[in-house]
Amino acid sequence: LDQRRSQVLIQAAILEISGDNADALGVQWAAGDPTKGVGVINFSNVGASLTSIAAVAAQDNPTSLPNLNGASLGFGKTETNSKGDRTFYGALIQAIKTMSNANLLSTPSIMTIDNQEAKIVVGQNVPFITGQSTNSSSGTTNPFTTIERQDVGITLKVKPHIGEGGTVKLEVEQEVSSVVPSVAGVNSADLITNKRSIKTTILADDGQTIVLGGLIQDDNSQSVNEVPLLSKIPLLGHLFRAKSHSQTKRNLLVFLQPVILRDSQNAVDLAAKQYNQTRILQLEIGQKGKLLRLPEQINQIYQGSTTVVPAKTVK
Structure with a gap:
Protein backbone atom coordinates (compact mmCIF):
# COMPACT_ATOMS: atom_id res chain seq x y z
CA LEU A 1 0.00 0.00 0.00
CA ALA A 22 -13.85 33.59 -52.35
CA ASP A 23 -14.42 35.74 -55.42
CA ALA A 24 -17.36 37.67 -56.80
CA LEU A 25 -18.11 39.80 -59.87
CA GLY A 26 -21.32 41.56 -60.78
CA VAL A 27 -22.91 44.50 -62.61
CA GLN A 28 -25.98 46.40 -61.39
CA TRP A 29 -28.04 48.89 -63.40
CA ALA A 30 -30.51 51.70 -62.76
CA ALA A 31 -32.43 53.88 -65.22
CA GLY A 32 -35.47 56.17 -65.15
CA ASP A 33 -36.86 59.45 -63.85
CA PRO A 34 -36.43 59.84 -60.08
CA THR A 35 -39.73 61.73 -59.88
CA LYS A 36 -41.73 59.14 -61.83
CA GLY A 37 -39.99 55.86 -61.22
CA VAL A 38 -36.66 54.11 -61.65
CA GLY A 39 -36.00 50.61 -62.95
CA VAL A 40 -33.21 48.73 -61.20
CA ILE A 41 -31.28 45.53 -61.87
CA ASN A 42 -30.13 44.79 -58.32
CA PHE A 43 -28.01 41.91 -56.99
CA SER A 44 -27.17 41.25 -53.34
CA ASN A 45 -24.59 38.47 -53.70
CA VAL A 46 -21.78 40.83 -54.75
CA GLY A 47 -20.79 43.47 -52.22
CA ALA A 48 -23.31 46.24 -51.55
CA SER A 49 -26.58 46.29 -53.46
CA LEU A 50 -27.38 49.26 -55.68
CA THR A 51 -30.69 49.93 -53.90
CA SER A 52 -28.97 50.22 -50.49
CA ILE A 53 -26.50 52.74 -51.91
CA ALA A 54 -29.29 54.74 -53.56
CA ALA A 55 -31.33 54.77 -50.35
CA VAL A 56 -28.45 56.35 -48.41
CA ALA A 57 -27.55 58.78 -51.21
CA ALA A 58 -31.16 60.00 -51.38
CA GLN A 59 -31.02 61.29 -47.80
CA ASP A 60 -30.73 65.04 -47.24
CA ASN A 61 -27.54 64.63 -45.22
CA PRO A 62 -26.07 61.22 -45.98
CA THR A 63 -23.45 60.26 -43.41
CA SER A 64 -21.93 57.10 -44.83
CA LEU A 65 -22.38 54.74 -47.75
CA PRO A 66 -22.60 50.95 -47.39
CA ASN A 67 -19.28 49.14 -47.18
CA LEU A 68 -17.86 48.68 -50.68
CA ASN A 69 -15.26 45.91 -50.51
CA GLY A 70 -12.87 45.10 -53.31
CA ALA A 71 -12.87 47.15 -56.52
CA SER A 72 -16.00 49.19 -57.23
CA LEU A 73 -16.65 51.30 -60.32
CA GLY A 74 -19.77 53.43 -60.62
CA PHE A 75 -20.84 55.78 -63.37
CA GLY A 76 -24.01 57.56 -64.44
CA LYS A 77 -25.51 60.19 -66.67
CA THR A 78 -28.55 62.47 -66.50
CA GLU A 79 -30.32 63.79 -69.62
CA THR A 80 -33.00 66.51 -69.73
CA ASN A 81 -35.38 66.83 -72.70
CA SER A 82 -37.12 69.94 -74.03
CA LYS A 83 -40.03 69.43 -71.61
CA GLY A 84 -37.74 69.46 -68.61
CA ASP A 85 -38.09 65.75 -67.90
CA ARG A 86 -34.94 64.15 -66.55
CA THR A 87 -33.78 60.62 -67.29
CA PHE A 88 -31.02 59.03 -65.26
CA TYR A 89 -28.76 56.16 -66.33
CA GLY A 90 -26.29 54.52 -63.96
CA ALA A 91 -24.31 51.34 -63.36
CA LEU A 92 -22.18 49.84 -60.60
CA ILE A 93 -19.50 47.22 -61.23
CA GLN A 94 -18.03 45.37 -58.26
CA ALA A 95 -15.25 42.77 -58.08
CA ILE A 96 -13.78 41.22 -54.95
CA LYS A 97 -11.45 38.35 -54.12
CA THR A 98 -10.70 37.21 -50.56
Whole structure:
Protein backbone atom coordinates (compact mmCIF):
# COMPACT_ATOMS: atom_id res chain seq x y z
CA LEU A 1 0.00 0.00 0.00
CA ASP A 2 2.93 2.35 0.70
CA GLN A 3 4.62 1.67 -2.64
CA ARG A 4 5.02 4.79 -4.76
CA ARG A 5 2.69 4.72 -7.75
CA SER A 6 3.87 5.76 -11.18
CA GLN A 7 2.54 8.93 -12.75
CA VAL A 8 1.68 9.64 -16.38
CA LEU A 9 2.07 12.92 -18.24
CA ILE A 10 -0.44 13.14 -21.09
CA GLN A 11 0.29 15.69 -23.79
CA ALA A 12 -2.29 16.40 -26.47
CA ALA A 13 -1.96 18.45 -29.65
CA ILE A 14 -4.94 19.85 -31.56
CA LEU A 15 -3.90 20.97 -35.03
CA GLU A 16 -6.38 22.78 -37.26
CA ILE A 17 -5.43 24.16 -40.67
CA SER A 18 -8.03 26.11 -42.61
CA GLY A 19 -8.14 28.12 -45.80
CA ASP A 20 -10.86 30.19 -47.46
CA ASN A 21 -10.98 31.50 -51.01
CA ALA A 22 -13.85 33.59 -52.35
CA ASP A 23 -14.42 35.74 -55.42
CA ALA A 24 -17.36 37.67 -56.80
CA LEU A 25 -18.11 39.80 -59.87
CA GLY A 26 -21.32 41.56 -60.78
CA VAL A 27 -22.91 44.50 -62.61
CA GLN A 28 -25.98 46.40 -61.39
CA TRP A 29 -28.04 48.89 -63.40
CA ALA A 30 -30.51 51.70 -62.76
CA ALA A 31 -32.43 53.88 -65.22
CA GLY A 32 -35.47 56.17 -65.15
CA ASP A 33 -36.86 59.45 -63.85
CA PRO A 34 -36.43 59.84 -60.08
CA THR A 35 -39.73 61.73 -59.88
CA LYS A 36 -41.73 59.14 -61.83
CA GLY A 37 -39.99 55.86 -61.22
CA VAL A 38 -36.66 54.11 -61.65
CA GLY A 39 -36.00 50.61 -62.95
CA VAL A 40 -33.21 48.73 -61.20
CA ILE A 41 -31.28 45.53 -61.87
CA ASN A 42 -30.13 44.79 -58.32
CA PHE A 43 -28.01 41.91 -56.99
CA SER A 44 -27.17 41.25 -53.34
CA ASN A 45 -24.59 38.47 -53.70
CA VAL A 46 -21.78 40.83 -54.75
CA GLY A 47 -20.79 43.47 -52.22
CA ALA A 48 -23.31 46.24 -51.55
CA SER A 49 -26.58 46.29 -53.46
CA LEU A 50 -27.38 49.26 -55.68
CA THR A 51 -30.69 49.93 -53.90
CA SER A 52 -28.97 50.22 -50.49
CA ILE A 53 -26.50 52.74 -51.91
CA ALA A 54 -29.29 54.74 -53.56
CA ALA A 55 -31.33 54.77 -50.35
CA VAL A 56 -28.45 56.35 -48.41
CA ALA A 57 -27.55 58.78 -51.21
CA ALA A 58 -31.16 60.00 -51.38
CA GLN A 59 -31.02 61.29 -47.80
CA ASP A 60 -30.73 65.04 -47.24
CA ASN A 61 -27.54 64.63 -45.22
CA PRO A 62 -26.07 61.22 -45.98
CA THR A 63 -23.45 60.26 -43.41
CA SER A 64 -21.93 57.10 -44.83
CA LEU A 65 -22.38 54.74 -47.75
CA PRO A 66 -22.60 50.95 -47.39
CA ASN A 67 -19.28 49.14 -47.18
CA LEU A 68 -17.86 48.68 -50.68
CA ASN A 69 -15.26 45.91 -50.51
CA GLY A 70 -12.87 45.10 -53.31
CA ALA A 71 -12.87 47.15 -56.52
CA SER A 72 -16.00 49.19 -57.23
CA LEU A 73 -16.65 51.30 -60.32
CA GLY A 74 -19.77 53.43 -60.62
CA PHE A 75 -20.84 55.78 -63.37
CA GLY A 76 -24.01 57.56 -64.44
CA LYS A 77 -25.51 60.19 -66.67
CA THR A 78 -28.55 62.47 -66.50
CA GLU A 79 -30.32 63.79 -69.62
CA THR A 80 -33.00 66.51 -69.73
CA ASN A 81 -35.38 66.83 -72.70
CA SER A 82 -37.12 69.94 -74.03
CA LYS A 83 -40.03 69.43 -71.61
CA GLY A 84 -37.74 69.46 -68.61
CA ASP A 85 -38.09 65.75 -67.90
CA ARG A 86 -34.94 64.15 -66.55
CA THR A 87 -33.78 60.62 -67.29
CA PHE A 88 -31.02 59.03 -65.26
CA TYR A 89 -28.76 56.16 -66.33
CA GLY A 90 -26.29 54.52 -63.96
CA ALA A 91 -24.31 51.34 -63.36
CA LEU A 92 -22.18 49.84 -60.60
CA ILE A 93 -19.50 47.22 -61.23
CA GLN A 94 -18.03 45.37 -58.26
CA ALA A 95 -15.25 42.77 -58.08
CA ILE A 96 -13.78 41.22 -54.95
CA LYS A 97 -11.45 38.35 -54.12
CA THR A 98 -10.70 37.21 -50.56
CA MET A 99 -8.10 34.71 -49.35
CA SER A 100 -7.45 33.74 -45.74
CA ASN A 101 -5.34 31.04 -44.13
CA ALA A 102 -4.95 30.10 -40.48
CA ASN A 103 -3.02 27.50 -38.49
CA LEU A 104 -4.09 26.75 -34.94
CA LEU A 105 -2.00 24.57 -32.65
CA SER A 106 -3.01 23.96 -29.03
CA THR A 107 -1.06 21.59 -26.79
CA PRO A 108 -2.82 21.01 -23.47
CA SER A 109 -1.08 18.64 -21.06
CA ILE A 110 -1.90 17.13 -17.69
CA MET A 111 -0.22 14.73 -15.26
CA THR A 112 -2.00 12.18 -13.08
CA ILE A 113 -1.41 9.02 -11.06
CA ASP A 114 -1.86 5.60 -12.66
CA ASN A 115 -5.56 4.62 -12.81
CA GLN A 116 -6.64 8.11 -11.67
CA GLU A 117 -8.85 10.31 -13.88
CA ALA A 118 -7.67 13.88 -14.51
CA LYS A 119 -9.21 16.86 -16.28
CA ILE A 120 -7.98 20.23 -17.49
CA VAL A 121 -10.12 23.06 -18.88
CA VAL A 122 -8.69 26.16 -20.56
CA GLY A 123 -11.35 28.59 -21.71
CA GLN A 124 -14.29 30.65 -20.50
CA ASN A 125 -17.39 29.94 -18.45
CA VAL A 126 -20.11 31.22 -20.77
CA PRO A 127 -23.78 31.78 -19.78
CA PHE A 128 -26.43 30.17 -22.01
CA ILE A 129 -30.12 31.04 -21.78
CA THR A 130 -32.21 28.08 -20.58
CA GLY A 131 -35.58 29.79 -20.12
CA GLN A 132 -37.51 33.04 -19.92
CA SER A 133 -40.55 33.88 -17.85
CA THR A 134 -42.65 36.82 -16.73
CA ASN A 135 -44.09 37.20 -13.24
CA SER A 136 -47.03 39.60 -12.90
CA SER A 137 -48.23 40.74 -9.51
CA SER A 138 -49.84 43.90 -8.08
CA GLY A 139 -50.05 45.44 -11.52
CA THR A 140 -46.33 45.13 -12.19
CA THR A 141 -44.54 42.84 -14.61
CA ASN A 142 -41.21 41.29 -13.65
CA PRO A 143 -39.50 39.46 -16.52
CA PHE A 144 -36.56 37.25 -15.69
CA THR A 145 -34.24 34.91 -17.53
CA THR A 146 -32.65 31.69 -16.31
CA ILE A 147 -29.16 30.78 -17.50
CA GLU A 148 -26.77 27.86 -17.31
CA ARG A 149 -23.02 28.37 -17.44
CA GLN A 150 -20.92 26.01 -19.53
CA ASP A 151 -17.20 25.76 -20.20
CA VAL A 152 -16.17 26.89 -23.69
CA GLY A 153 -12.58 26.33 -24.79
CA ILE A 154 -10.22 23.35 -24.60
CA THR A 155 -11.08 20.39 -22.36
CA LEU A 156 -8.91 17.31 -21.85
CA LYS A 157 -10.11 14.47 -19.63
CA VAL A 158 -8.05 11.29 -19.43
CA LYS A 159 -7.59 8.17 -17.29
CA PRO A 160 -4.35 6.21 -17.81
CA HIS A 161 -3.68 2.54 -17.04
CA ILE A 162 -0.02 1.49 -17.09
CA GLY A 163 0.51 -2.04 -18.42
CA GLU A 164 3.46 -4.36 -18.81
CA GLY A 165 6.36 -3.40 -21.02
CA GLY A 166 5.72 0.35 -20.77
CA THR A 167 2.37 0.34 -22.56
CA VAL A 168 -0.33 2.78 -21.47
CA LYS A 169 -4.07 2.33 -21.97
CA LEU A 170 -5.80 5.71 -22.13
CA GLU A 171 -9.48 6.57 -21.77
CA VAL A 172 -9.60 9.96 -23.46
CA GLU A 173 -12.19 12.71 -23.88
CA GLN A 174 -10.95 15.70 -25.86
CA GLU A 175 -13.10 18.73 -26.74
CA VAL A 176 -12.44 22.05 -28.44
CA SER A 177 -15.29 24.57 -28.51
CA SER A 178 -15.65 28.27 -29.30
CA VAL A 179 -18.37 30.90 -29.48
CA VAL A 180 -19.32 31.89 -33.03
CA PRO A 181 -19.01 35.66 -33.58
CA SER A 182 -22.31 37.41 -34.20
CA VAL A 183 -23.15 38.15 -37.83
CA ALA A 184 -24.75 41.43 -38.80
CA GLY A 185 -28.34 40.98 -39.92
CA VAL A 186 -28.65 37.47 -38.45
CA ASN A 187 -30.71 37.17 -35.27
CA SER A 188 -30.25 34.19 -32.96
CA ALA A 189 -32.06 33.47 -29.70
CA ASP A 190 -28.83 32.58 -27.91
CA LEU A 191 -25.12 32.07 -28.39
CA ILE A 192 -23.94 29.66 -31.10
CA THR A 193 -20.87 27.50 -30.49
CA ASN A 194 -18.53 25.43 -32.62
CA LYS A 195 -17.63 22.08 -31.10
CA ARG A 196 -15.13 19.36 -31.99
CA SER A 197 -14.84 16.42 -29.61
CA ILE A 198 -13.34 12.93 -29.44
CA LYS A 199 -14.10 10.17 -26.94
CA THR A 200 -12.08 6.98 -27.31
CA THR A 201 -9.88 4.36 -25.65
CA ILE A 202 -6.41 3.81 -27.07
CA LEU A 203 -3.18 1.91 -26.37
CA ALA A 204 0.22 3.59 -26.73
CA ASP A 205 3.81 2.95 -25.73
CA ASP A 206 5.67 5.17 -23.30
CA GLY A 207 6.68 8.36 -25.19
CA GLN A 208 4.88 7.34 -28.40
CA THR A 209 2.90 9.97 -30.32
CA ILE A 210 -0.28 8.65 -31.91
CA VAL A 211 -3.19 10.25 -33.72
CA LEU A 212 -6.62 10.02 -32.10
CA GLY A 213 -8.65 11.11 -35.09
CA GLY A 214 -9.28 13.93 -37.49
CA LEU A 215 -11.46 15.53 -40.10
CA ILE A 216 -10.84 16.74 -43.64
CA GLN A 217 -13.56 19.07 -44.88
CA ASP A 218 -13.93 20.70 -48.29
CA ASP A 219 -16.90 23.01 -48.93
CA ASN A 220 -17.69 24.62 -52.28
CA SER A 221 -20.54 27.00 -52.97
CA GLN A 222 -21.52 29.04 -56.00
CA SER A 223 -24.22 31.66 -56.38
CA VAL A 224 -25.48 33.15 -59.66
CA ASN A 225 -28.03 35.95 -59.91
CA GLU A 226 -29.06 36.95 -63.40
CA VAL A 227 -31.72 38.60 -65.50
CA PRO A 228 -33.67 36.06 -67.60
CA LEU A 229 -33.06 36.20 -71.35
CA LEU A 230 -30.69 39.19 -71.17
CA SER A 231 -28.07 37.18 -69.30
CA LYS A 232 -28.02 34.60 -72.13
CA ILE A 233 -26.86 37.09 -74.77
CA PRO A 234 -23.33 36.16 -75.88
CA LEU A 235 -20.69 38.42 -74.30
CA LEU A 236 -23.21 41.12 -73.35
CA GLY A 237 -24.92 38.67 -70.99
CA HIS A 238 -22.18 39.26 -68.40
CA LEU A 239 -23.56 42.78 -67.92
CA PHE A 240 -26.79 41.32 -66.56
CA ARG A 241 -25.32 38.72 -64.24
CA ALA A 242 -23.65 38.53 -60.81
CA LYS A 243 -21.59 35.50 -59.79
CA SER A 244 -19.92 34.57 -56.52
CA HIS A 245 -17.90 31.51 -55.57
CA SER A 246 -16.39 30.41 -52.28
CA GLN A 247 -14.28 27.44 -51.22
CA THR A 248 -13.36 26.43 -47.68
CA LYS A 249 -10.91 23.69 -46.74
CA ARG A 250 -10.31 22.52 -43.19
CA ASN A 251 -8.00 19.83 -41.83
CA LEU A 252 -8.30 18.86 -38.16
CA LEU A 253 -6.03 16.34 -36.41
CA VAL A 254 -5.69 15.40 -32.73
CA PHE A 255 -2.49 13.78 -31.40
CA LEU A 256 -1.64 12.31 -27.98
CA GLN A 257 1.59 11.33 -26.24
CA PRO A 258 1.81 9.58 -22.82
CA VAL A 259 5.03 9.76 -20.79
CA ILE A 260 5.47 7.52 -17.72
CA LEU A 261 7.18 9.05 -14.66
CA ARG A 262 8.25 6.20 -12.38
CA ASP A 263 10.09 8.17 -9.67
CA SER A 264 10.37 11.65 -8.18
CA GLN A 265 13.51 12.50 -10.15
CA ASN A 266 11.61 12.01 -13.42
CA ALA A 267 9.02 14.53 -12.22
CA VAL A 268 11.71 17.05 -11.21
CA ASP A 269 13.50 16.74 -14.56
CA LEU A 270 10.23 17.16 -16.43
CA ALA A 271 9.32 20.31 -14.49
CA ALA A 272 12.71 21.86 -15.27
CA LYS A 273 12.40 20.95 -18.96
CA GLN A 274 8.91 22.43 -19.28
CA TYR A 275 10.00 25.63 -17.53
CA ASN A 276 13.00 26.06 -19.83
CA GLN A 277 10.80 25.56 -22.88
CA THR A 278 8.40 28.22 -21.59
CA ARG A 279 11.27 30.69 -21.17
CA ILE A 280 12.50 30.00 -24.71
CA LEU A 281 8.97 30.49 -26.03
CA GLN A 282 8.70 33.82 -24.21
CA LEU A 283 11.95 35.06 -25.76
CA GLU A 284 10.92 34.00 -29.27
CA ILE A 285 7.55 35.74 -29.02
CA GLY A 286 9.29 38.87 -27.72
CA GLN A 287 11.50 39.13 -30.81
CA LYS A 288 10.08 41.52 -33.39
CA GLY A 289 8.71 39.71 -36.41
CA LYS A 290 9.26 36.26 -34.88
CA LEU A 291 6.42 33.86 -35.62
CA LEU A 292 6.43 30.27 -34.41
CA ARG A 293 5.74 27.68 -37.07
CA LEU A 294 4.72 24.06 -36.97
CA PRO A 295 7.69 21.69 -36.43
CA GLU A 296 8.85 19.40 -39.21
CA GLN A 297 8.66 16.24 -37.05
CA ILE A 298 5.57 15.14 -35.12
CA ASN A 299 7.72 14.25 -32.09
CA GLN A 300 8.71 17.93 -31.81
CA ILE A 301 5.13 19.15 -31.61
CA TYR A 302 5.13 19.26 -27.80
CA GLN A 303 8.48 21.02 -27.41
CA GLY A 304 7.21 24.47 -26.54
CA SER A 305 5.20 24.93 -29.73
CA THR A 306 1.99 26.17 -28.13
CA THR A 307 1.40 28.76 -30.81
CA VAL A 308 -1.28 30.35 -32.90
CA VAL A 309 -0.24 31.54 -36.33
CA PRO A 310 -2.57 34.50 -37.05
CA ALA A 311 -4.83 34.46 -40.07
CA LYS A 312 -3.73 36.36 -43.15
CA THR A 313 -6.42 38.01 -45.24
CA VAL A 314 -5.92 39.52 -48.67
CA LYS A 315 -8.62 41.51 -50.41
